[in-house]
Amino acid sequence: NAGVTQTPKFQVLKTGQSMTLQCAQDMNHEYMSWYRQDPGMGLRLIHYSVGAGITDQGEVPNGYNVSRSTTEDFPLRLLSAAPSQTSVYFCATLGRTYEQYFGPGTRLTVT
């Protein structure tokens, strides 16, 4: 099992550009989520999904969109990147023993 995978590992964008961060899992977990990690602030929840077709906002959803068409995939879209979105992004799933499994992260820089 690959677990939770994220692509790309690194990305540099210019202000105003759009992009999609990919997240995929092969554990058949219903719950998936996106966090961002900023220095001195821990991880904060952006969006989450409790199953295909169902998504909801977390603490810091502004500037991000998500959709969940399959159990396996949960992409995060930045429609118009801003420097404030420079961060490390983690995708995570929730296992049946209530443990969260994290992907390796994507480091995004917006100039």
Place this chain on the structure above:
Amino acid sequence: AQTVTQSQPEMSVQEAETVTLSCTYDTSESDYYLFWYKQPPSRQMILVIRQEAYKQQNATENRFSVNFQKAAKSFSLKISDSQLGDAAMYFCAYRGLPNFGNEKLTFGTGTRLTIIP
């Protein structure tokens, strides 16, 4: 809303010694889960230990153990026989019982642990 506080931004310990990382949290719920995650320079989030609030016994995983004080809302991590590979950022995290929208983790701001050879 739940909050998690880690009051020690940085800690250091001599190799082979014992170190305790502090965490306090605030919640109005009676049942919940608490976690410690380790984040080494590789950036990967690694689960170290988990505690269910309804269990009175403190969780233990090899050299890692917790001191869970439910009334005080305190959840400290003790690392015994510290090793160089323990050097990392450690995050304390809280999660309520699984329920629609309640599955998210609330993280503290982290403690950076340095191991001195």
